[in-house]
Amino acid sequence: MSKTINWAIIGLGSIAHKFATDLLTIEDAQIYAVGSRNQAKADKFANKYNAIKAYDSYETLVKDTNIDAVYIATPHALHKENTLLCLEHGIPVLCEKPFAMNISQVNEMITMAKEKNVLLMEALWTYFLPHYQFVLDIVKHKPYGNLIKLEADFGFYRAFDNTARLFNKDLGGGSLLDIGIYPIFAALSTLGNPKDIIANASFFDNGADSSCHMTFIYDDSVTASLKSSLIQDTPTNATYYFEDATVKINDYFHSPSTVSIIKDGKETVKDFNYTTIGYNYEAIHFGNLIRKGQTESDIMTFEFSQHLITLLDKVRGLINLHY
CATH class of the missing domain: 3.40.50.720 (NAD(P)-binding Rossmann-like Domain)
Structure with a gap:
């Protein structure tokens, strides 16, 4: 071992x-x-x-x-x-x-x-970060009641460069696959698959998407408002609205960050004291899977990856983005 x-x-x-x-x-x-x-x-x-x-x-x-x-x-x-x-x-x-x-x-x-x-x-390294596991535990055990709304964004401005991978549609460039996957992941990992999706996008001249706005609709009027952008700096937060409190993953939610819990007008910030960039957590998990002789992760399962790419495919269909 x-x-x-x-x-x-x-x-x-x-x-x-x-x-x-x-x-x-x-x-x-x-x-x-x-x-x-x-x-x-x-x-x-x-x-x-x-x-x-x-x-x-x-x-x-x-x-x-x-x-x-x-x-x-x-x-x-x-x-x-x-x-x-x-x-x-x-x-x-x-x-x-x-x-x-x-x-x-x-x-x-x-x-x-x-x-x-x-x-x-x-x-998908975010899944293994301690602050994200902390939020998933809140969603699962419901100390603040049910999750009723999610808002998550990931955006930064980059000057368009037709020669760069980030903007090359043939290589999967554009906002959706590159960074939009993170807000979608935030929704899938906490709310599951939506029953309906609304999406619209803007595009660069070469056909790659420059921004994408998505709304995932669930039962009981629960929604996830999601956004990705390569033409605008956004807070890059993930805010979970529960019945009795708001839980916010601060800048940049997909990477090592802090979590704010806002309840009864008071904010408590939990610091996870990260000392690395954050990729070590998934690498440690993967190494342990090898030592145990396992062929599939119990966290990042095949089924989860299939659901995630299916959601990306559905959004691409709605915004008419083809690779």
């Missing part, structure tokens, strides 16, 4: 750097190998994080039998093919969100994982 997990990282962009930084804080994990399509980039990344191996080919990397787990941080549109490559070689995969581009791709990935009996999990 104390086995050190030899991690490999595929796709060496900004999120990979954050993930690698936090892997270094985990005692029973090490960055064993990194992979890029560019040897110089792989070497530079490996040197920075003391990785033992640096590969200029994913196909070569997956043949290294010393790898225990791979973290995939390539652009969204490549998640499926990269995941299938690793699963084919029997390597457990932690794939960055969104899991893939649509439900069909996600189902294909899950099917292969089951056929190969290999661990696969979507890397």
Whole structure:
């Protein structure tokens, strides 16, 4: 049970750097190998994080039998093919969100994982953060009554750049898949699947969505008001309105943050004293799954990932966004 997990990282962009930084804080994990399509980039990344191996080919990397787990941080549109490559070689995969581009791709990935009996999990790090688990516990045990409304947003301004991945629709760029997934996750993880969805969006000239406004409608007049934007800085909070109190995850709700509980006109702020970027929590969970011989997470389940991508697909249909 104390086995050190030899991690490999595929796709060496900004999120990979954050993930690698936090892997270094985990005692029973090490960055064993990194992979890029560019040897110089792989070497530079490996040197920075003391990785033992640096590969200029994913196909070569997956043949290294010393790898225990791979973290995939390539652009969204490549998640499926990269995941299938690793699963084919029997390597457990932690794939960055969104899991893939649509439900069909996600189902294909899950099917292969089951056929190969290999661990696969979507890397939606928010689910594993202590402050978010704290809020989920409030929702579950209802100390403030039932949850009756949710408001969640994620927005920041970036000058449009047609050459950047963030704005490249063919790579899954745009606000919805990149950051809109977080407000949708906030709704799905606390309120479940809605019975109806209202959505509208604005678009860049290249067809990628620049912002998206969504309303999820549930039974008993419960609603979730959700927003994503690449053209406006927003508070990036998640506010849960209960019958007897308001619980607010402060800036930036999807990452390490504080939680305010507002009841009877008084606000109490709970600080979780984070010391890392926050990616270590999902990595620790994934490592423990490997040690236990499990092939599916009991937190980020296949079913949850399927529901999440299905909601994204439904919103895309409503706003007429096609990849």
